[in-house]
Amino acid sequence: MIWVLWLFVLVAIALVALAFYYRSQRKNVVTFFHPNCLDCGGGEKVLWVAVDALKEHLPEMHLFAQDATNDSAQEKVNKVFKINIPSNIKFVNVGSADFIKPGYYKHFTLIFQAIGSLVYAFKCLNKEVPAIVIDTTGAPFASIVWKLFGGCKVILYIHYPFISTDMLKAVSSGNDQYNNNQKIAKSKVLTSIKIIYYRIIAFIYSLCGYFADVITVNSTWTGNHIREIFRRDPIILFPPCDTTDLSKLPIENRIPEQIISVQQFRPEKNLPLQLEIIRRLKDTHPNMKLYIIGGCRNEADKKLLDGLQEEIDRDKLPITLVPNCDFDILRNEYFARSSVGLHTMYNEHFGICAVEYLAAGLIPLCNKSAGPLYDIVKDENYLALTADEYAAKLEVAFKCDDSARLQFRNSCSRFSYEEFSKQFIAAVAPLIKSEVTNYKE
Missing domain, CATH: 3.40.50.2000 (Glycogen Phosphorylase B;)
Structure with missing residues (x-):
């Protein structure tokens, strides 16, 4: 010893x-x-x-x-x-x-x-x-x-x-x-x-x-x-968060019922829940469209993306997947024209995409947990957990006017560079x- x-x-x-x-x-x-x-x-x-x-x-x-x-x-x-x-x-x-x-x-x-x-x-x-x-x-x-x-x-x-x-x-x-x-x-x-x-x-x-x-x-x-x-x-x-640039986008003339989801194609982002939300509303909202936009970094992300695409095609859901989108296109084609920003990750520690939704003048609909709940959105009228809750609150978000968009935008200066x-x-x-x-x- x-x-x-x-x-x-x-x-x-x-x-x-x-x-x-x-x-x-x-x-x-x-x-x-x-x-x-x-x-x-x-x-x-x-x-x-x-x-x-x-x-x-x-x-x-x-x-x-x-x-x-x-x-x-x-x-x-x-x-x-x-x-x-x-x-x-x-x-x-x-x-x-x-x-x-x-x-x-x-x-x-x-x-x-x-x-x-x-x-x-x-x-x-x-x-x-x-x-x-x-x-x-x-x-x-x-x-x-x-x-x-x-x-x-x-x-x-x-x-x-x-x-x-x-x-x-x-x-x-x-x-x-x-x-x-x-x-x-x-x-x-x-x-x-x-x-x-x-x-x-x-x-x-x-x-x-x-x-x-x-x-x-x-x-x-x-x-x-x-x-x-x-x-x-x-x-x-x-x-x-780049609130200054996105805050310059016009509030008016948004495409009604056009939704964007800016999240990476990763399991924890809970993207299947977004498909389920749209599935619940597609028959009563024929003009609704969701664009899921995010980084696709590797084979695991690509596999997840392919699985989502198969489900979208099978059920004929009004959803388009946009991997690795250039920021100028994201800004001018999606942030500038959409009405609602969707977020579904449970306990996301912060949620930069939620801040970007506010700055761009979108109505946020986020997961009722962590960053969006405690720091960013806070208003439980725009927070949800289950597909049924999301679907019900999404219908409310579709009816929001430009004054509501401006109110959300004005709340995001605390997240600026x-x-x-x-x-x-x-x-x-x-x-x-x-x-x-x-x-x-």
Whole structure:
């Protein structure tokens, strides 16, 4: 047994020595962490608006990325988000981060993601040890490495909890969901094992809160879960939405009973529910039309899209699927001409599409949960859960006039780029000023 003790001592010495080495390399710089910085989704919008907000306050910023250059990033980010990447951002390319994505693993996804984020955080420190890391991905457990080994201050922007009480409830109740397959849902033994597995992960995740200096979250729903898990009060910082451009669209002359749904073709978006809603109303509303518009990223998304198309063709539903639509077409052909915006994902942590509906002058009809319920729509006349509720409230939405559209539009200024930038600076500036010497007011 003595060799085990010696092994433990040697490992401990090695880890302490590694920490001393990393800390000796610490630079007077603020570095963002966002490996997939060019994916151009909602998380990337948070990153680039945050970078833009800080550009006047710091002479130089760095970004831990997979493989990006200023030229490649400038073209893509400007095209999608209409943001110019500042010249004072330097990319620190760390290599592929595929192994921290949930889709990389078929089983035990959470634990492998956690381990992967630890490994990737070490890879980052091998490239550079910044004074402050701003993690805009919410990577689980990476903050432990940055804090313990790099001595970095850590700022987190969390889009959704890595694990939540809702996930535990879904498994406990035996619900067959996209993150709880049918085999486990039907077995009491497997369900019990998965609950224990989730509780262990949840306990370890709860420790991560101790290693972050500033914790920001994107919504009330996310904030409630993070508060419960981390035992700390996070700062609610709504993600930036392009409300300015969409708010310029005319309110008048919308096509009656034309509906759009702007969601990615993914299981959690609950798109089959949208087909069921239209099925209930197609006979009484012959002029009704739904366009489901969203990103189709990979084979899994394509398979889902094909399954929806088969159902639409079989039942002759007045629905058109529009994958990977260009933003100018989305803006001018769909946002500008439609009457209602549809959203069906249960417990979507925020729901940027719902904000876009408001800004564009659409009547929103959203899921009665999480972001749309607590932060965005709030009015339960435009919130629903079941197909019957959606169908009944959709008929009401069809009758709304332009004054109702204008009222919804006027409620969305709190989600603008400008508001996010102001609130972001207020949240991070005190820590940055205390840790780096070149911050400018």
